Amino acid sequence: MNEQRNAGEIAIIGLGLIGASLGLALKAGGLTDTPIVGHDTSGKALGAAKKLGAVDRIADNAADAVKSAAIVILAVPIMNLRQSLGEIAPHLNEGAAVTDTASTKTEVMRWAAEALPATVDFVGGHPMAGKETPGAEQAEATLFRGRPYCLCPSLTASPGAIKAVSGLAAVVGANPVFMDAEEHDQYAAAISHMPLMTSTALFSLIRNSASWDDFGAVAGPAFKDMTRLASGDPALALGIWRTNREALIHWMDRMIGEIGRFREMLKDAQDEKLLEVFTQAQVQRDEFLLDPPVRMPEDTGVSVDKGKALMDMLIGAKLADNLRRAMPPEPGEKMTKAEAAEPRISMVDRVAEGVRKDLEKMEAEEAAKETRGDEL
Amino acid sequence: MNEQRNAGEIAIIGLGLIGASLGLALKAGGLTDTPIVGHDTSGKALGAAKKLGAVDRIADNAADAVKSAAIVILAVPIMNLRQSLGEIAPHLNEGAAVTDTASTKTEVMRWAAEALPATVDFVGGHPMAGKETPGAEQAEATLFRGRPYCLCPSLTASPGAIKAVSGLAAVVGANPVFMDAEEHDQYAAAISHMPLMTSTALFSLIRNSASWDDFGAVAGPAFKDMTRLASGDPALALGIWRTNREALIHWMDRMIGEIGRFREMLKDAQDEKLLEVFTQAQVQRDEFLLDPPVRMPEDTGVSVDKGKALMDMLIGAKLADNLRRAMPPEPGEKMTKAEAAEPRISMVDRVAEGVRKDLEKMEAEEAAKETRGDEL
Numbered sequence: 001m002n003e004q005r006n007a008g009e010i011a012i013i014g015l016g017l018i019g020a021s022l023g024l025a026l027k028a029g030g031l032t033d034t035p036i037v038g039h040d041t042s043g044k045a046l047g048a049a050k051k052l053g054a055v056d057r058i059a060d061n062a063a064d065a066v067k068s069a070a071i072v073i074l075a076v077p078i079m080n081l082r083q084s085l086g087e088i089a090p091h092l093n094e095g096a097a098v099t100d101t102a103s104t105k106t107e108v109m110r111w112a113a114e115a116l117p118a119t120v121d122f123v124g125g126h127p128m129a130g131k132e133t134p135g136a137e138q139a140e141a142t143l144f145r146g147r148p149y150c151l152c153p154s155l156t157a158s159p160g161a162i163k164a165v166s167g168l169a170a171v172v173g174a175n176p177v178f179m180d181a182e183e184h185d186q187y188a189a190a191i192s193h194m195p196l197m198t199s200t201a202l203f204s205l206i207r208n209s210a211s212w213d214d215f216g217a218v219a220g221p222a223f224k225d226m227t228r229l230a231s232g233d234p235a236l237a238l239g240i241w242r243t244n245r246e247a248l249i250h251w252m253d254r255m256i257g258e259i260g261r262f263r264e265m266l267k268d269a270q271d272e273k274l275l276e277v278f279t280q281a282q283v284q285r286d287e288f289l290l291d292p293p294v295r296m297p298e299d300t301g302v303s304v305d306k307g308k309a310l311m312d313m314l315i316g317a318k319l320a321d322n323l324r325r326a327m328p329p330e331p332g333e334k335m336t337k338a339e340a341a342e343p344r345i346s347m348v349d350r351v352a353e354g355v356r357k358d359l360e361k362m363e364a365e366e367a368a369k370e371t372r373g374d375e376l
Numbered sequence: 377m378n379e380q381r382n383a384g385e386i387a388i389i390g391l392g393l394i395g396a397s398l399g400l401a402l403k404a405g406g407l408t409d410t411p412i413v414g415h416d417t418s419g420k421a422l423g424a425a426k427k428l429g430a431v432d433r434i435a436d437n438a439a440d441a442v443k444s445a446a447i448v449i450l451a452v453p454i455m456n457l458r459q460s461l462g463e464i465a466p467h468l469n470e471g472a473a474v475t476d477t478a479s480t481k482t483e484v485m486r487w488a489a490e491a492l493p494a495t496v497d498f499v500g501g502h503p504m505a506g507k508e509t510p511g512a513e514q515a516e517a518t519l520f521r522g523r524p525y526c527l528c529p530s531l532t533a534s535p536g537a538i539k540a541v542s543g544l545a546a547v548v549g550a551n552p553v554f555m556d557a558e559e560h561d562q563y564a565a566a567i568s569h570m571p572l573m574t575s576t577a578l579f580s581l582i583r584n585s586a587s588w589d590d591f592g593a594v595a596g597p598a599f600k601d602m603t604r605l606a607s608g609d610p611a612l613a614l615g616i617w618r619t620n621r622e623a624l625i626h627w628m629d630r631m632i633g634e635i636g637r638f639r640e641m642l643k644d645a646q647d648e649k650l651l652e653v654f655t656q657a658q659v660q661r662d663e664f665l666l667d668p669p670v671r672m673p674e675d676t677g678v679s680v681d682k683g684k685a686l687m688d689m690l691i692g693a694k695l696a697d698n699l700r701r702a703m704p705p706e707p708g709e710k711m712t713k714a715e716a717a718e719p720r721i722s723m724v725d726r727v728a729e730g731v732r733k734d735l736e737k738m739e740a741e742e743a744a745k746e747t748r749g750d751e752l
Contacts, residue, residue: 002615055480128596148594190582195602197638202574204657205634205665207564218524218553218560218667219567220504224665225601226571231661234654241647252639256632258581262573263628271617278610281580283705285607286581289600293592 008034010168011069013084015049016038018101019075020139023054025172028141030310032123038064038319040136048136050077063091070099071164071313075123078102078239085115092120094168097161099125099168101372103188103236105152105181106245122162124152124181126188132231142173150188152181167313169328179294189247193240194255197248199229377605378559384410387445389438389460391416391425391454393506394477395451396515399430399547402516415441416512424512429716440468447473447540449501454615456465459490468496475501479564479612480619481528481557497537500528500557502564505548509608519618525550526564528557553671560632565623569616570631572622575605577612656738 010026012019012169023036038055039062040046066072066088068357074083091343092098098120103109104265105124112122129147131138149169161222169176179187206215206223215223242246265274386402388395391414399412414431415438417424425431435441442448442464452460457478468474474496478484488498507514523546529538540745545552555563582591582599591599616624641650657692 013481026595041713060464089482119723128594130597133740140689179594180732181592183590187587187591190585190587191591191599195578195598197642198578198635199598200572200654200657201634201638202571202631204653207657207660209566211563211566213554213669214671215563215567216558216664217671218526218563219668220523220663221506222575222605226575226602226728227602227661229598230657231665232656232658234651234658237654238647238651243649244647245642249547249639249642252635252642254581255578256639257605258577259574259628260634261636262577263625266573266617266621266625269621271472271614274617275610275614277580278606278613280575281606282608284583285579285603286432288595289594289607292595295590295591295593331746356493375650 008070009068010034010035010036011036011059011076012055013040013044013065013066013072013088014101015045015054015136016077017074017134017136018077018127019137020045020049020054020136021141021143022073022075022101022127022172023049023139024139025051025144029171029173031171031313036062036351037065037069045136047195047345049139050242052136052139054139062087064332066096067091069093069096071168072099073168074098074100076100077233077235078104078108078243079235080113081108084113085111086278089117089374090114095160096118096120097157097164098122099165101125101127103192103240105150105184105188107154109154109181110188111156114212118156121157122154123157123162123165124154124184125165125169126150126152126184127169127172128192129174130232132228134233144169145173147174148177148185150179151176152184153178163312167309167315170309175294177215185244186247188293189244191253193244193248194251196229196232196237196240197263198240198255199227203230225273273289342348384446386447387435387441388412388414388431389416389441389448389450389453389454389464390477391418391421391430391512392451392453393510393512393514393519394503395449396421396425396428396430396512397424397505397519398449398451398503399476400428400515400517401520402544403429405457405547405549407547407689411658413441413445421490421512421589425467425515426511426647428515430515432514436481438463443469444474445469445472447544450474450476450551453609453611454480454484454619456483457610458487458491461487464492464680465491468493470495471534471536473495473533473540474498475541476505476535476562477501477620479616480566481526481560481564483619485528485530485557494532497533498530499533499538499541500560501541501545502526502528502560503545503548504568505550506608508604510609519550523550526560527552527554529554539688541689543685544682546685549687551620551670555671561620562623565620566628569620569624570627572605572613572616574631575603575630579603579606588644 010031015023019040020309023038026036029115035056036061037050037057038047038056039045039059046058062084063229070093070158072088072092074081074084074088088098094285098112099122099191100108101114102124103126105126109124110123116122124227127144127147127149129144149172151162151166151169153165164177166176206212206227209215262274262277265271265277386407391399395414395416400413410430412430413433413435414422414425416425422434426434438460446469447584448468450457450460450464456459457476464474472487473497474492475568476484476488479502481502485498485500488500492498502654503520503523503525505520507519525548527545529541542552542554582588582603585591589698597729638650638653687715723724
């Protein structure tokens, strides 16, 4: 019984903004029964994560963190991810679901396939959330609320592992969106990485102008918002260049082309044509904010209901194990007395009971939060 | 006495987001003794502004609104500004201070010089504040708090009028920054108008891509923030193109060049060089947020103290009038009995008394507001 309980932990390796926020969001999402164990090479991050309540327990190293985990989240910088995969590989439980949070996925899926044993399942993840201020002390339980959470299951990932990781995404309040890694990287280049380059280029251009002292003195919210991403972690940008270079160059070329198109209309005094473009953009953006395109979770069998998602996640992670235990022993295999006496689906029942209790609380909390939700 | 009091009103023509927010901010800034009269051609805007308490009284037309005003604020769209100047010109009080809120200043200063009588003073204004949602119903008393407020006095503007308008900027919580109109338009092109074009180009590019449905489904805060300005009023953009075309084209060219520079480093795998650029941008932007360059109000004799600013504004607006009344009559000019009996600086005293009473209230309120101020 003790072993089974231990094997139901969630491990978070890397307690920066994303890792610590995931811990907080899992707790806020109602995950009260499952211990979250955390590890980070920085003592400061560990201290902040523990203090915030993002993790229940601290592990001294990555190997220790994962040894009792059913779900492992690698929230380390992408440049450290390959090494982390290698470090945890020998210590993972059979059937563990492993996921990451890196900004690109094609390389990551390759690294995971190389490093991880066949006994575990890798489901790449990328929560489309964050802010420019890094660090566990900046963590927020609501960071993922309403955000897309891209999931790229490996070809060999079990349905249980996929359910566990998509359940995790739903529990933290995000919308799981399945795609393959190459597709993800193309999308991310367009809507995340190229905007980051544009934001930094804008800041760099204005900041290094001879008139900066005057520009800076009159800069308003337009400039501040448009350059927000320039305050992000440069190491994150480096990880993106190294793993998504071609797609990023493609979208930078297209962006240069689009600004050039606007410039030509302006130069030729085609103000009415440009006004049409602006008016269309205004209408389309309002429409996007009110009614964004969705890849329906229904399509993928992932539940959008919070309580159901919590069950998906926990049950998903325990499914293989529970089913195996519930099956009659193979001929020649003998159950121990303790195993035979064990109420096999009690874990699931207990989770269900906890979920029922948490559900009302969650719904009330959700309603309260929605009234102040405005991410613009 | 009645006449003198009437001539101390503030008129706001155009009760959109900026006009109505100015009304609210003046009230919040402690302007309780001076009636604010408003006019807008839209009944909806009038209703919203009155309901919010942004104005004390509604005038049926612009002429009516300005006829008792010591300070007139034209917060109409730039494309309507020239017409508004013509409409109010014959009805302005002698010595009235007239200002505007338009995004560009060179053309505006020319229009004002053409339209306004020599008996009034024009001080062009541009509060570097706003949001993409227009309309009086979106007005906020705190919209200008901590923002630069560009002021371009006309060559003939009296010290009293300059003091009145800079006092107004300070009362609404902004930092008055003096510059000439051409200088303003260059700055605005770099830090406001080009970012607007860039934001709209980004949205337009991604929104009109074949993969939009997928892009939109995974778009996170980076894309939303970077395209926020695309939701702005297209008429505002049109006004900018029509009045600041050359400066805007110049800065769009420079922006295209800067993205191109980043692209080349990426293409040539000069990741370390690019990392240096990103690291420098991060450091410099943090520095900008913590300690932005300022054109010190001290340099211009404008007070940064709120209560003092309130007095500057009211006293500035009444100064000419009061001084004239305090002077002995010219030979041959006769004072009426009522004029001789009038306590000439009573208005100033009354304002000072009001300011003293409001000051404590303001300071407490200020302290409370600062704790939740985070404009990022």
